[in-house]
Amino acid sequence: MTANAVLAQAKKENRSVLTEIEAKQILAEAGISCTDTQLAPVKEKAVAIAEEMGYPVVLKISSVDITHKSDAGGVKVNLKSKEEVEKAFDEITTSCKTAYPNAHIEGISVQSMAKPGLEIIMGMIKDANFGPVVMFGLGGVLVEVLKDVSFRIVPIEKADAIEMIDEIKGKKLLEGYRGQPPADVPYLQDMLVKLSNFVHNTPQVKEIDMNPLFAYEDGAVVVDARIILED
């Protein structure tokens, strides 16, 4: 589905939260690379997708009603075989139905497992006064405890993206730390500009949260994404 079709579908269903699959489709169309993520309504389909994608894979519950997927037992990672996928599918289904008996579950998403990289978060919020604002930060503890994030008002230019990343206090981590390879900063800058362009041209989007996003020596990929639409 194209971004417009996804947005139209959500509107038709009177829904302001997009599924992870929908969010990644939209972002991918905007030129932001995301992990390959496909919906499996049934177990057999999950196996077929996993075989096609190649192992290891991640299975995640797909439901707009379940926000904290891990807490509900809705996420299984590093699945290396058909058997592991089948077992994970059953466990996730049982666990989520117990934790959220009233949730509408559309299925389970099968995702290619991204190799570990430097954890980054990017996102967008709308400020009542300034309008859409893009955000950049280093993931994990740095963002949660130290609030080490930077903002710019949409639309941004490349120079703004450069400054945004440069003003992060933990930016040394991007240069490589304790044997870690450095992150592809120019790629991240381009991602921020693409995010800004997308947001600028899509006023019906209210909030975007790409968390985490793995940055590598060469490129970066969005591992989880959440998009909320305007009511």
Place this chain on the structure above:
Amino acid sequence: MMELFFKPKSVAVIGASTNPKKDGNLILQNIIDSDFSGDIYPINPSADEVLGLKAYPSVKDVPGNVDLAVIIIPAKFCVDAMRACGEKGVKAVIIEAMGFAEVGGEGTKLQEQIVAIAKEKNIRVMGPNCTGIVSRDITTTFFPMKDVPQGNVVLIGQSGLLAAAMSSDLVVNKSLSINKVCSIGNKCDVNENDLLDYFGDDPQTEVISMYLESIADGSKFVPIAKRVAAKKPVIFLKGGRTEAGARAAMSHTGSMASDTKIVEAAIKQTGLIKADDFTEIKDWAKVFSTQPLPKGNRVAIVTAAGSVGVVVSDICAEHGLEMPKLSDVTIERLKDVFPPNMPPSNPVDLWYSIEKLGLVKTLESTLAAPLEDPGIDAAVLILAGMKYTMPVLDDKTVQKITAKYKKPVIICMLVGYNEYKNRIMEELGKDLPVFTSILSGVKALSKLCEYGIRRHKNAS
């Protein structure tokens, strides 16, 4: 449209009082005392004449056109006055009365009515709760004000009293080359975006200093501020740097966003120069309006007291300024005024030379040589409030030297006797930026360098 506020051909003062203690009288007097040469119409239903000018019961009774109306009557009568302006065809109104949105309740409703009339009748409104404009062409504040300079600095303030009080300080003390002071109060219509846009294109305005408590329309502010800041320095003090508070924390990202962070992002993104205090918006305006923009951040310190060198070095480093070594040519030139066993260096220590030659002769070489050095972009001159400094004031030595080289110089004054310090502040301070601490002076210079480097980079 904004021209009607700053260059009207006719003005009515609604609430022009015959009582010289009333604001309505003081405003009229200020307009008379300014260079305004158009028609002035006092509006007062119970007087035939105010300050020698024929008065009219209503703005509607004025025989000619009225470009601008200044309203200074109690808030509850302002709605009727606005209606009268609408009927008369007035297109620009300054409402100086208080008691509107700033008091809430009934005041907010009155302000809404004003806005509704303005929209319907296509009137631009400045205020309410403001003091309007201070300029040579026209002054609408109720603080007595004469001989406003025709300078290159525009000051925009949201707070009425502050803008008025600051302009009396700047205009009367002649400490800043003011062109206009605008107090925009509650900003029910005309806001900082209108003024930035207008002064951004105004050739007389070279520096804008702005104090705001709120940003009226952030999404318009960003592109306008960016456009103007690329052409001329805009110094900006934002009041109300509160914590996040009201923001709905729907997602991870939203919960961390605070107004402060977003306003600061806007400041960085647009290239505004962020000030932290009222003194900074006027002191920095002095620096930007009197000093050329440097191309770099390499600073020479010229000081009568060598011992301050260590602290100056620290402060410069903390503010992103470099204190490089002087070139061989400069060192050679300075050798004569240094003791044989002490080679010239940066900071340039003047004491030996002052004792030998006096300060005037000393500065002629020690300030001039570093400014001529191609490796130096700016200089900080540290003076003392001592008798030996006074000949420099009489001779205008510093002014002469700085006029010769196109590099900025700021003066810091540390110690001394009030008698001499006051003279330095009064006399040198008229022409050049003089600071009473190294920290404030170096911070100001760092902003000038930062802006200069950015402009230089964008130009190339």
